[in-house]
Amino acid sequence: MATISDVAARAGVSTATVSRALNGKSTVDPELASRVRAAAKELGYRPNGLARNLRRQETAVLALIISDVENPFFTAIARGVEDTAQAGGFQVVLCNSDENADKERRYVEVALSERAAGVIVSPSGLPGSLDPLFDSGTPVVAVDRRMPDRSCDMVLVHSRLAARQATEHLIEQGYQRIACLTGPEGVPTADDRAAGYRDALVGTGRREVLRRAEYRAPGAQVAASELLGGPERPDALLVGNSAMAVGVLGAMRAHGLRAGIDLGLVSFDDAPWTTLLEPQLSVVAQPAYQIGVQATRLLLARIADPGRLPSTVTLDARLIARGSSSRSPGSP
Amino acid sequence: MATISDVAARAGVSTATVSRALNGKSTVDPELASRVRAAAKELGYRPNGLARNLRRQETAVLALIISDVENPFFTAIARGVEDTAQAGGFQVVLCNSDENADKERRYVEVALSERAAGVIVSPSGLPGSLDPLFDSGTPVVAVDRRMPDRSCDMVLVHSRLAARQATEHLIEQGYQRIACLTGPEGVPTADDRAAGYRDALVGTGRREVLRRAEYRAPGAQVAASELLGGPERPDALLVGNSAMAVGVLGAMRAHGLRAGIDLGLVSFDDAPWTTLLEPQLSVVAQPAYQIGVQATRLLLARIADPGRLPSTVTLDARLIARGSSSRSPGSP
DNA sequence: TTGAAAGCGCTAACAC
DNA sequence: GTGTTAGCGCTTTCAA
Numbered sequence: 001m002a003t004i005s006d007v008a009a010r011a012g013v014s015t016a017t018v019s020r021a022l023n024g025k026s027t028v029d030p031e032l033a034s035r036v037r038a039a040a041k042e043l044g045y046r047p048n049g050l051a052r053n054l055r056r057q058e059t060a061v062l063a064l065i066i067s068d069v070e071n072p073f074f075t076a077i078a079r080g081v082e083d084t085a086q087a088g089g090f091q092v093v094l095c096n097s098d099e100n101a102d103k104e105r106r107y108v109e110v111a112l113s114e115r116a117a118g119v120i121v122s123p124s125g126l127p128g129s130l131d132p133l134f135d136s137g138t139p140v141v142a143v144d145r146r147m148p149d150r151s152c153d154m155v156l157v158h159s160r161l162a163a164r165q166a167t168e169h170l171i172e173q174g175y176q177r178i179a180c181l182t183g184p185e186g187v188p189t190a191d192d193r194a195a196g197y198r199d200a201l202v203g204t205g206r207r208e209v210l211r212r213a214e215y216r217a218p219g220a221q222v223a224a225s226e227l228l229g230g231p232e233r234p235d236a237l238l239v240g241n242s243a244m245a246v247g248v249l250g251a252m253r254a255h256g257l258r259a260g261i262d263l264g265l266v267s268f269d270d271a272p273w274t275t276l277l278e279p280q281l282s283v284v285a286q287p288a289y290q291i292g293v294q295a296t297r298l299l300l301a302r303i304a305d306p307g308r309l310p311s312t313v314t315l316d317a318r319l320i321a322r323g324s325s326s327r328s329p330g331s332p
Numbered sequence: 333m334a335t336i337s338d339v340a341a342r343a344g345v346s347t348a349t350v351s352r353a354l355n356g357k358s359t360v361d362p363e364l365a366s367r368v369r370a371a372a373k374e375l376g377y378r379p380n381g382l383a384r385n386l387r388r389q390e391t392a393v394l395a396l397i398i399s400d401v402e403n404p405f406f407t408a409i410a411r412g413v414e415d416t417a418q419a420g421g422f423q424v425v426l427c428n429s430d431e432n433a434d435k436e437r438r439y440v441e442v443a444l445s446e447r448a449a450g451v452i453v454s455p456s457g458l459p460g461s462l463d464p465l466f467d468s469g470t471p472v473v474a475v476d477r478r479m480p481d482r483s484c485d486m487v488l489v490h491s492r493l494a495a496r497q498a499t500e501h502l503i504e505q506g507y508q509r510i511a512c513l514t515g516p517e518g519v520p521t522a523d524d525r526a527a528g529y530r531d532a533l534v535g536t537g538r539r540e541v542l543r544r545a546e547y548r549a550p551g552a553q554v555a556a557s558e559l560l561g562g563p564e565r566p567d568a569l570l571v572g573n574s575a576m577a578v579g580v581l582g583a584m585r586a587h588g589l590r591a592g593i594d595l596g597l598v599s600f601d602d603a604p605w606t607t608l609l610e611p612q613l614s615v616v617a618q619p620a621y622q623i624g625v626q627a628t629r630l631l632l633a634r635i636a637d638p639g640r641l642p643s644t645v646t647l648d649a650r651l652i653a654r655g656s657s658s659r660s661p662g663s664p
Numbered sequence: 665t666t667g668a669a670a671g672c673g674c675t676a677a678c679a680c
Numbered sequence: 681g682t683g684t685t686a687g688c689g690c691t692t693t694c695a696a
Contacts (some may be wrong), residue, residue, distance in 0.1 A: 001468070003689060014667045019691055027665060036507035044467060049445035050391075051689035054382040056671050061442070069410055069426070075401045082428060091442050093425035094401070096414060110393070110423050114446075135376060136333070194455075217604060247610045268357075272549060273605040276581045335673060346683045351675055359681060383673035386688050 002043040002050050006080075011039035022047070053115065062299065063111035065104060065121040068215070069096040071243055073269050074122065077143060078290045080292020081120060087313045088118065088300050099215065101126040108133045110171050118299045121145060125187045139302040141295045145188045146312075151296040154312040155291050159189055159249045159268070162317035163196025166238055169282075171204060173325055175236035179209035181223055181248065181321035190215070193240055193268065205324045209234055213244065220247030228263070236264030236325070242271040245281065259324040266325050268317075279323025286317045334375040343371035348626055354379065357422045385447065393423050394631065397436060397453040400547070401428040403575055405601050405620050406454065408425060410446055412624020413452055420632050422449065431547070433458040438622035440465045451633045452624075455479060457519045469635040473627045478644075485630040486644040487623050491521055491600070494616045494649035495528025498570055498598045501614075503536060505657055507568035507596045511541035513580065514572035522547070525572050525600065545576065552579030560587045561593070568596030568657070574603040577613065591656040598657050600649075611655025618649045 008015045013032055021028045021036040028036075039045075053059045066074040066080050078094055085092045095111070097104035104124045110117050112132065118139035123130055125145060133140055134150055141153040163180075170178050180197040183190030194210055201208055211227060213219035220243070227234060228251055239245045245267035252263060259265045260279045267274075270285035294313045302308060340347045342584035345364055353360045353368040358578060360368075371377075385391045394516060396413050398406040410426055417424045427443070436456045437525055443451050444464065450471035455462055465472055473485040495512075502510050512529040515522030526542055533540055543559060545551035552575070559566060560583055571577045577599035584595060591597045592611045599606075602617035626645045 003690080004691095015690080016667060016669095016692080017665090020666090023691085029665065032666085046441075046444055046464075046468070048386070048447065048689050049442075050382050050386040050447055051672090052445075052691075054380070054386055054674090054688090054694085055690045057672070060447070069401070069407045070404065072402065075407065078401055078428065084439075091427075091438070093427065095423075095425065096410065106418075106423070109378075110381075112378055113384075114393075115380065115382055132378075136378070243604075246604045246608065253608070271605070272575075272578045273603070273608070276578065276585070276605070277608060278610055336675095339674080347674075348676080348684080349682060352682085355675085361681060364682085380673050383688090384675075386672090386690090387674045387676085389688070 002045040003048070004045075006043055007036065007039045007045050010043060011035045017073055059117045060089060061093060061114070061116050063095060063107070063116040063119045064092055064298070065095045065097050065107050065111070067097050067099045067118065067122045067124055069094070069098075070082075071215070071241070072271050073241065073286060076288035077122070077292040077295075080289040082292075083294050084293045084296035085300075088296070090300070097124055099124055101129045105129060105132075112136050118303050120295050120299055125184070139299055139306065141299045141302070143295045148188070148321065151310050153295075153302060153310050155295040155298065156312060156314045156319050157189075157286050157291070158314055159284075159286070159317060160192040160196040162201070162268075162286075162319065163193040163238065164199040165196075165319050166284050167197050167200030169319060169321055170236045170238065170264050170266060171206075171323055173236075173327060177204065177209070177232060177234045177328060178236040178238065178264075179208060179211065179227055179234035180238045181211045181213065181220060181227070181244060182238075183212065183215040183244075186213055187215070190240060193238070197238055198285060201282050215241050216243045217247035217250070220244035221250045222247075224248040224251035225254065228252065228257060235262070237266075237269035239265065242267060242269035242274070242283075245269075247270075249277070260326055264325045264327070266319070270320060275322070277324070280328070282322045282325035283320050284317050285320050287315045290315055333491060334377040335380070338375055339368065339371045339377050342375060343367045351517045370503055375648070391447050391449045392421060393425060393446070393448050394628070395427060395439070395448040395451045396424055397427045397429050397439050397443070397445075397451065399429050399431045399454045399456055401426070401430075403547070403573070404603050405573065406619060408620035409454070409624040409627075412621040413628045414471070414624075416625045416628035417632075420628070429456055431456055433461045437461060437464070441647075444468050450635050452627050453633055457516070457652070469638075471631055471638065473631045473634070475623055475627045483636075483642050485634060485642050487627040487630065488644060488646045489618050489623070489649050490646055491616075491618070491649060492524040492528040492531070494526040494600075494618075494651065495570065496526075496531040497651050498616050499532035500531050501651060501653055502568045502570065502596050502598060502657055503532065503538075504661060505568075505596060508538065509541070509564065509566045509619050510538060510568040510570065511543065511559055511566035512570045513545065513552060513559070513576060514570075515544065515547040515576075517544055519547070522572060525570070529570055535633075537542045549579035549582070552576035553582045554578040554579075554582035557586065560584065560589060566595070569598075571597065571599035574599060574601035574606070574615075577603075577606075581609070592658055596657045598651070598653075602652060607654070609656070611658070614654045614657035615652050616649050617652050619647045
């Protein structure tokens with residue numbers, strides 16, 4: 001592969017001039033500049049990013065470490081990050097930590113050793129697993145899940161409030177035994193959903209029925225099956241995310257239960273298929289794309305000014321009530 | 333950030349010894365090696381990957397350029413790539429070209445200038461848009477969509493055959509006016525589905541009704557609406573992918589049509605929600621994860637031996653017939 | 665405006 | 681077994 005010296009030789013100038021010409025420095029004779037461009041083109045020259053970044057001590061690549069590529073919530077965040085980063089002249093590489101602290105650590109290593117300009121991460125939740133990242137001084141923004149023991153830029157969702165509103169909605173609809181199936185203990189979003197659920201139940205005389213499972217379909221299906229097959233079956237359920245909702249709906253099918261009528265249902269995350277069900281699934285829609293946009297803005301601001309004080313952006317989620325949380329089937 | 337010289341100074345050895353010790357070369361005195369490790373730890377030393385890669389003239393990072401992060405088919409491929417690459421000692425960075433030839437080109441530039449060890453790409457379809465990638469000599473594997481005018485490693489699916497089988501299944505079920513809604517002209521997978529659909533229709537006396545739309549929900553919904561609202565409404569439909577199926581099902585809802593009874597339905601891609609519908613959606617399941625695995629194997633083999641002859645792996649897809657393609661509602 | 669030369673941090677000959 | 685040193689390809693002083 002052609003190097004800058006090859007181009008310089010061919011254009012009959014020094015490597016310095018090639019560098020200046022190709023980087024659009026104004027202090028280059030137009031005549032030389034065009035000779036350089038021609039030579040570069042003929043040789044199919046492509047600057048070596050490694051050498052450039054090594055010399056400049058900076059990169060134009062952001063790393064986005066998300067906890068599950070197969071979860072539409074996170075891919076929507078990725079879209080927001082990508083659009084905003086590209087507009088700011090940065091490229092984004094996506095790393096899938098798969099809710100696995102070990103993979104997360106490995107990708108942090110990659111991001112650091114490749115000297116990414118900044119990192120956006122949805123923390124897997126294991127305390128301290130991101131210490132190397134923070135200690136490195138690399139600009140970081142945490143999304144979706146807060147970092148309890150670290151001061152850093154964050155973009156979060158009012159999910160406790162949203163969980164409370166969703167539960168209150170189920171109460172208003174007249175459901176009596178309302179359960180909550182959320183993510184693993186210690187994962188902040190999962191704990192928030194549980195807390196919001198509790199907030200709504202206080203003083204209503206209803207009993208708390210709280211279950212935990214991983215944020216995926218299989219675990220949720222098992223947990224839901226236990227709940228639905230046990231004594232004192234709940235008549236409504238608040239579900240932690242859309243992957244879990246898939247498991248819950250699978251369990252309901254197995255138990256012959258109809259959404260809305262036999263079991264009121266609200267799930268976090270507005271997946272594209274939720275309106276295809278009969279009845280349609282009520283959801284708490286999180287502004288995933290906006291989370292990505294805001295996180296990138298914070299990150300770019302911090303890259304530009306590493307000394308600025310960390311700030312937290314908290315976005316609202318929106319309850320969309322549909323048929324699955326309404327006792328009269330078929331109502332909106 | 334600490335450099336190798338800092339570590340060398342602290343351990344009282346040369347940088348060469350630090351490098352050897354940290355890279356596990358056996359020719360280092362154990363005593364010195366442990367002193368080096370201690371010094372590195374104390375300083376929080378992290379090798380500069382840029383410098384290392386520049387010197388070594390190689391990277392352990394693969395780039396995976398997929399056409400849509402929000403499509404479960406591609407994220408499943410990504411999982412397969414990631415698992416296989418990690419087992420082979422490579423990291424994977426994901427780039428989302430978003431079915432956009434321009435973005436695709438930009439990410440190719442990034443992959444080349446960062447000197448990725450290899451690239452796996454699901455081509456956007458614009459002819460020639462990947463020329464720089466191929467011309468660079470970087471190891472490449474194309475997945476899902478073949479490169480008609482290039483000789484390179486590929487991992488494909490027998491989707492023409494699968495489309496034919498799916499259509500034959502609809503014929504067997506007694507549907508008479510079978511239409512096909514597939515992706516844009518020129519996208520190989522879209523053309524294959526159309527061809528397979530035609531293969532099945534030949535000699536059955538049925539008329540071809542072929543529609544094209546982008547591989548996403550909105551376009552598919554519009555196209556399906558036209559089809560379903562027009563004269564001589566089809567009584568069955570073969571759909572190009574799961575995102576399109578979302579659009580089609582939305583259109584059916586708007587027109588008050590029931591799957592299976594009013595409209596026999598088979599869609600490509602076995603998304604997690606397909607079994608939640610009533611009736612369940614019949615699908616052509618593509619081995620997405622395996623595509624990722626095989627593609628990575630081919631890529632690693634080519635990285636190890638750039639001179640080997642290109643080969644193509646073609647995997648089978650599997651028809652899973654469920655209620656949406658059966659006239660008797662509720663049958664499996 | 666242009667060129668010569670230093671040097672980013674690391675690895676791999678080569679010499680001892 | 682260890683140190684010295686050259687050099688990966690680029691950008692950026694510093695002189696001219």
